[in-house]
Amino acid sequence: MFTVEAPQITAPPAAGLRDRAVDASALAFLQIDRSGVIRDWNPAAEKLFGWTRDEIVGRRLADTIIPAPLRSAHNAGFARRLVSGDSGGLGHPMEVPAVHRDGSELSISMTVDALGDEGFFAFISDRTDGHRAQQELQRSNTLITAILQHTTAMISAKDLDGRYLFVNGEYERVFQVTAADVVGRAEADLVSASVAAVGRGHDEQVIASGAAKTVLEELPFGDEIRQYVVTRVPLTDPDGSVHGVCTIAIDDTRRRRDEAVIKAGEQRFWNTVNNAPGMLYQFRMEPTGESSFTFVSDGCRDIYQLEPEQIVASASTVLDRIVEEDREGFAASVAESARTLEPWDWRGSVILPDGTHRWLYGVSRPHRDADGAVVWDGMLLDRTRERHTELDLEAVRHDLADLVDRLAVLSATAPAETEPARPLAQLVTDDDQEALGDLWRMALRRERADGILAGRDGRLLVRLRPRGADEISIACFRLDGPA
Template structure:
């Protein structure tokens, strides 16, 4: 009997090879598609990792630059409010600031007339070789030629082992001179173009110089009395605490965009960039300069993030080859089986072969599914099929489960009963436990798997997703159940870890002083806090849930005098994508007026809106301390009246007001007679008592608008806004009489000499005080204890 042919013309010997070849081709195509999909997914993940890494590096660099600005500003304030600073005081203050900075220096203003005295002072401090110097040929410091003005380095503290360039004149080089000139107004700060630093190790020479002017306290113009400087090495600023060039995943370059000649490289990381289209470009600001930060992936980054496409292609190709071999083997076995039964009838041979093929395929699928439990039962729930995945998952062997256990016995009874009650309520009739396993399938055939708890052989419990469907025969009759179970232990562990992370985040934000938030401003003007920690409840006395819906209540809390400024700063930050920083007052229903400081970083949203990430903190106590310090700075500690500094500020303000409006202004100057004799005869404690008694008597006789100040020692001044010379003279006579008429206990009668002067249009403060002083001088020459008008 001849062997049958497939499709009527392909012999059995050829069919096995043909099927294997077709399977190999189809498997190859599927593998190629999977490899392509894996490659695309890998590229997306690579871009996401690179963007996250670049944003983190940008935030770190921006934070370091802002930290340098704050450190230099603190050194500037140290010089502004200090009367005189020694070298030891300078070193003690600057020492803690030397973090990612090469050096901090102080360069006072020295005119040509002051040069000789300044150099003598420097030699006493630093040795005989000290002088005002500049860089000559070969990079050697040499004495500077004569110039009208110098800014030489007097104090300097550096991390370098090389000696600091003491005496180096900042005006001697065009680049440093340009930087100094750009920082010539109070509160300004300037950064130089890229330069080679002096007095630092050769490896750290490339960097920049930041300068900030130091003016006398209260000054609003004129020449600064000096400059404080920060010497920044870009290698030290960028590399400290970051991976080495050989291990860095990013290639970093910083360009200076503020140069008229075009961008210039300020820093390059030195590692080799990979061939990739990935690149991130950011803008940085330091003092008055703008920089461009370019970041691209390095060779190390691509090596650490290699694509899995090749692995998918290899595994897919191997599986395709194995499948082809398996199919070839199966068809070869089929050919051998047909040879054994070729004497049987054609119908019996086809039936037996079909049954064998179906059985083998089903068994192969069941045995291959080692990660999924496949359990089939009859109508009574008794298990008839228990695959290898079920054995691994539940611990029973197929022999122990088939025909002996039911599907319901593998579940927790309370879960089955709860499910039965729930489905009974849904359908309005009693549902048994075995029917409850198929409950969702009663109404829909495409239900998602339900979550159940399986009970293993050893008694342990296993969470799993289980889908139970009805098994129908060829006539559509219900003959059993088929359950497919998937272990979800790992997924539940991940969910629990995420919930724990969320709880930790809530706990951390609750402990942070102030409030952490995300503020969103939509293009249509609507705003809300998409995230707000519990701290915002205390900041604004508003529930965080309300803020997540609408931020209107927050703006209603802001003090009316600060509201316009706060809204304007938010609009500017959104338009320019620059960090937002503000200090403002809020009116709270319970706490009253409080001061709040806020900082946030913006980012653009896909819909054109802006999202800020930031924090808010209550700084009311800090503001109160600042006001107290301000009051102490303008008050004489002995007498309790205003001091010379306050008098100078008020005199300047009143002169400007008088010049604008043509108003009257007068001053009364007085000097206690023979005060030195009182100190010498009675002691300084009694002298202090005399000063306090005199100030109390004069203060009681002054008007509310008059300003009474102690200039120093026994010299006092009364500023009389709105009074002319004649009115001030009458007031001086009244004060003179009040001083001499009441004796001081233990001393007797104390007298004073008074001088009066009225302001003349166009006159400055020095001329007005000089005329008042001339009156005091005339009173003393006339025998003291009297009031004299101006003598000029």
């Protein structure tokens, strides 16, 4: 026979089990003695705070993971706990700030308990991400609240039955109500039945379609009608079902009124431009020499028998109509104005599509753009009638001069000397030589002089006209036959 001796089973030391459990824990573990010096530190604590066990053991807790601004308060509270034996808070988790080895801030949840004369121990979990998320959420809520309460748009939310869930500060200001007065009530309690019916109709369309909708709505306020651009957005649950409508209304009254005023002003401007005599235009010459009209008024129809669009499309439609003898002068005047940026002034003539010959007068003021192009803003006038008048007047003057030459006793031009011209003096009697001298001195003063004098063969009409800087024109007519 033989016997088998049962193995001896011995329990491992409790301290060994505890050490293995602490080292394996996902929670950071630390132990401090009653002087506040760290005596134990597990791998999770190394990961959370960035200190290895060898580096941290022997350091004071307050100088290691407690934020600098809180160290004095921590030391004072720790001292009170040791003196009074206060156990308040032990065994209960508490969230406190901490600091990583690299100086970054942490938010931790720490449960502290006592080890008798050996000091205290704590299990710690990281709440930094949650704390930051909570802070971000709080900031977001604060931002959203600030926007909702300070925007100039009226914002409200209603449930599916049309009862208000929320109104912002602008809504309260416009309707002179408080949110407490509005929440739970329907829109018909605040505005007329007809206005409420329109709004409710739009709400139902958004609820049915599940899509946002923007419309222009008019709201009466006393004797005034205000226009609002209203956007309705469906409020949905996570499963996509609509549980309400958010309404954003922006007062567009002033903009629309301003737009109407601007439109009326623009209309007046264009009426003025298009009814002004002649053609208003903007002419542009690029640094390459290429030229174009960027704008012409409706007056081009009367001057060129062309539409504005035709001239803007191609400047040659008008430039090529300048008569041959005026083209060189036109080109030279434009080049000189572009070089000096002095006002452009030109008189010339053109041939219209129907063969009509017209005389034009152009004037404009140039400026140079940043890209080097020269731009002229100006006016072109049709002076055909004026030119015909000038030609007629020149013909009359020519005929009159011919008549004067045939009827005058004397028609001549003499130097503006001190004494009357000798041929004139010989026609006047000795008794009227002094009167002739008076007329002559008036002409020397650059004045027109006319007088009836006694001539040797009868009365004479004497006309003296200054001509140029140093000449006097003489015309002498016999008024009756020889005495």
